[in-house]
Amino acid sequence: MADQSGFEEFYTGSRHRLITYLYAMTGDRAEAQDAAQEAYVRAWQRWSTVSTYDNPEAWVRSVAHRLCLKHWRKAKNRVTAYLRHGTDPDVDPPSENTVALITALRQLPVAERQVITMHHLMDLPVAEVAAQTGIPVNTVKTRLSRGRRALAGFLDQDAFEEYANA
Incomplete structure (x- = not known):
């Protein structure tokens, strides 16, 4: 099992920097917090490996960055689909x-x-x-x-x- 105390120290020491970075990148505090949370979950799941990296914080930051990019791509695809197809036609109320x-x-x-x-x-x-x-x-x-x-x-x-x- 992962060294929980080492992870807790890592999390407490890097959380604020990561969320600040992601917030500046996305402009959306909730999105920044969601991406950071998911990145830390992934780090925790692989903590025995991630903790041996020269810079575990860079790994978590990279994961969180990719999560934000994935979110942006999905949003862009939704906008593209909307522009291509428009909204659904209005539906009459049921009889x-x-x-x-x-x-x-x-x-x-x-x-x-x-x-x-x-x-x-x-x-x-x-x-x-x-x-x-x-x-x-x-x-x-x-x-x-x-x-x-x-x-x-x-x-x-x-x-x-x-x-x-x-």
Whole structure:
């Protein structure tokens, strides 16, 4: 196991310098602290090796620097993707029927809800629902029948027919 007291001394003696360096580099104190924390975790995991280096602080600083660069690359990629694709188009709010259906589906037992959504909303044939859920075809049919009956009681007839016939 690593020499814990040696690591604690190293950490206490170098932490402020590393965070100051990273903060100056990133301009973001939270990012600097996150990168420093991750770098020290990695140093602790390899302390038996890192402690033998001529300058363990340089190793930790290098690791923390690479972590910041990785964070910047990801941010740059997100901005590039945003500029290329833009934002998602605005989505209209759900209709009253959709809200009613979701509310009704939540009242069904999970097993019935699963087969109803797979068969009616995902347009999967009964045999495919059975294959994907690992239950017999007749069980799927029974759950569909029970689920439809229960939904008809929860929904007004127009909303039920809209989704049942979709």
